[in-house]
Amino acid sequence: MAKMATREAYGRALVELGREDERVVVLDADLSKSTKTEYFAREFPHRFFNMGIAEQNLMGTAAGLALCGKVPFASSFAIFATGRAFEQVRNSIAYPRLNVKIAASHAGITVGEDGASHQSVEDIALMRALPNMTVIVPADAVETRQAVFAAARHEGPVYLRLGRMGVPVLYYEDYRFQIGKAHRLRRGRDATILACGYMVTLALEAARNLEAEGLSVGVLNVSTIKPLDRQAVVEAARETGALVTAEEHSIIGGLGSAVAEVLAEEYPVPLRRVGLRDTFGESGSPEELLAKYGLSVANIEKNVREVLLQK
């Protein structure tokens, strides 16, 4: 299966978008080679602003550009875009409901060797808590491209979470991503795995393995964490009676929490959450880290078996 990092797909999509839409401007914080905004910078130098290693000012500047009708894409690593500049995102973008797209790469532990300081495991929680903010975690390159265009069409602040590591391309080009709609990749009877980002790939593999054991497990790609597709969550709960969430993020405040909130209020069924269990990451290869922190096919399978016992 072909692989591409979602940041790479982002960088390419931005150029395409920039050709179509003059209003698109891009800001980066000295990481354009990593976030892949360098492609846009090369083609549209006058619409690209390198703001240096100063993420707070970057967000404020993006807000000012949005006030004048521009569609700014503000990029950095996820930890800096959402953490370092959190309060600027809150007060200068989300509260005034400005049309800024925060597109951050290097989310999660697949950052790898750089270690915990650079591995954002709480960004979804931070962005999800902000009123007016839309939160999107694409699963592959095709969905990322779609999400970039959807974000540009959407009026209001968007957080787009991207990864460093190359991940399999799951979708054909004719796939149509829609903000707020989960996409069912696999129908099941016994349980459903709800995943986002790279975990969608692992969830599919886990579901296939479990099928060999005679279990029918559905997979839902929940690429929009907010607004969450409540209907799809409730449907999955009703149809299969047991859910497992999988995310490259803390189990506190991310997809697992969002799903748990819906279940608790609307359709309580047993739920297990796969994700970082209230811990920071560390240095290591992405593969080693994914295995160590339980973001693995084996651990997803284990959680499915466990949740079935609770039914």
Place this chain on the structure above:
Amino acid sequence: MHWLQDLEEKARLIRRDIVTMIGAAGSGHPGGSLSAVEIVTALYFHIMRLDPQNPDWPDRDRFILSKGHAAPLLYAALAHRGYFRREELLTLRKLGSRLQGHPDRKSLPGVEMSTGSLGQGLSVANGIALAGRLDGRPYRVYVLLGDGELEEGMVWEAAMAAAHYKLDRVTAFIDHNGLQIDGPIREVLSPEPIAAKFRAFGWEVLTIDGHDFGQIIGAVEEAKKIKGRPTAIVAETVKGKGVGFMEHQVGWHGVAPKPEEVERALEELEGGKGRG
């Protein structure tokens, strides 16, 4: 000098409204609203190109109140300039009011940006100036920062960026009243020397008496001639200016006057006494 008398009269009326509205609200920030009255009055009634009937006119000059706690001053200026009716000033800080405790761009016409969390306005002004340059629009952007606000690191990120991007359409006023909530700025955490810092960051710097309309307007005229770099106007001001018992008093940063204090202040701000 008719225009000067008109501005001084406008400033007096705005001061009265500030005191009245904060008194009616029972909370708010009189000291730092009163210190910047001449700056904001000069901007809204002499300097900026605006159309209150068309608040979204793309070519309008912009004003960003980075020290958002001076919202009563901004509201009074907007009301006097015709953006909304003056009676509405008395709704300040009340549930459902468009006059939020700190400015909210979504609720009130004429408010360019939601501010209040200090240190963020200059960055926003930079973004507006960059957009203006991209679109070839002639507008200028004015920002008002507090001197205590300069303790926020983000201000200096923005100062660096404004110089780097040669944003000569950006003019930042520093309301140098010398006081912040916990005391004199020099004692709390000195941002001094302010003029030298901005100069070192690549800005043109002018220092003026921030209560002198001639100097305010003159400084802006000079800033307009400067090409290739932004201008900081360090305005020497008196916190609580115009209300004797509030002047130079740290305690009046964020405390509302009681009804009898409002009365005393309004007496002092009566017209025809030769005071500003």
